[in-house]
Amino acid sequence: MQLRMTNQREIILRVLRSNKQHLTADELYDVVKKLMPRISLATVYRNLEILSDAGMIGKLEISGRQKRFDYDPSDHHHIYCAVCHRVDNLPDNCQGVKQKDLGRVRGYSVTGYRLEIVGICPDCQALEEKEKKGDE
Amino acid sequence: MQLRMTNQREIILRVLRSNKQHLTADELYDVVKKLMPRISLATVYRNLEILSDAGMIGKLEISGRQKRFDYDPSDHHHIYCAVCHRVDNLPDNCQGVKQKDLGRVRGYSVTGYRLEIVGICPDCQALEEKEKKGDE
C-alpha cells in the first residue's frame, strides 16, 4: 500500500508543520476546514494515523487525554501544562533523562521510556497571577 | 463534604488492595460484581475518582489508554508492558529519576513529572520465545 499525496493529506501536513504546535485532531480539523470546508473529521483522523505510521509526524499519547500530533517526528521529550494542556518540545540536552540504560528492570526488557514533566506554562502562570489580583 | 464508608466503597477499596494490581475500572467492576451483584459500573467509577482525590489510592493515566488504579497512593514510578499493558510499580531507588530540579524548563514552573518506561514483561517475553519456536 503506497501513500498517495491527496490535497487533504497535503493540507493537513502543511497546517501541522506551519502551526508548529502539538495539535489535537479536532484543533487541526478546525484550521484545515477553513482551507478546505468540505473535509471530514474522519479524514483528519485517518491521515494523522497514516502520517504518524509513516514516520512523517509524531503521535503524542499523553496521560489519559486527547492525542496530540507533533510536526517533529524525531525522538524527543515533551513538557505539558497541567492547566491548559499545551505541549512543548523539550531540548535534547535535558540531562538526567538519558538512562535508557535502566536496562532490565524487574525482569522487563526495556524498549523505551517516556518522561512527562508536568508544570504550568508561562501563559497560565501569568493568568493565575491576574486571577489572584482579581480575587483580592 | 465528608466521606462516608459505604459497603460499595469498602469493597472497592478492599478488592483493589488485596488484588495488588493496577486494575481498570471495568476489571475492578467484574471482581466486585461477584461480591455485590447489584453494584453499578457508575458507582465504581465514582468511587475510584473519589478515593484517588482523597489520596487513598493512586490513579494512573497512561498514554491514551484506559485509566488504571493503584492500591499504593504513594509517589512512585511505573513500568508497563507494551504487549499486555500490565503495569508494575517501580522501586523507589530507581536512579536518574530524581531530577525534579529540572527546575524551570522553558519558563514552566515544574510541579511534577512522570516517567513511563516501556518494555516487555517477563510473561510476554516467555510467550514471544514460545511463538518464535512455534513459527520455525
Add this chain to the structure above:
DNA sequence: ATTACTGCAAACGCTTTGCAAATAT
C-alpha cells in the same frame, strides 16, 4: 484501470451525569 482515499453517518469504548430512591452519619 486500478486501488487508495474521501465524506458521511453510524457505531464504538470508556467515562460522566441527571435523577429519584436509598443509606450513612
Add this chain to the structure above:
DNA sequence: ATATTTGCAAAGCGTTTGCAGTAAT
C-alpha cells in the same frame, strides 16, 4: 434529619469504521 451516595439509563467525548462514490497513480 440531612447530606452523601447509589443504581439506572442516557448522554458525553474522542475516535473508528462500513460504505458507496471519488480521485491519484
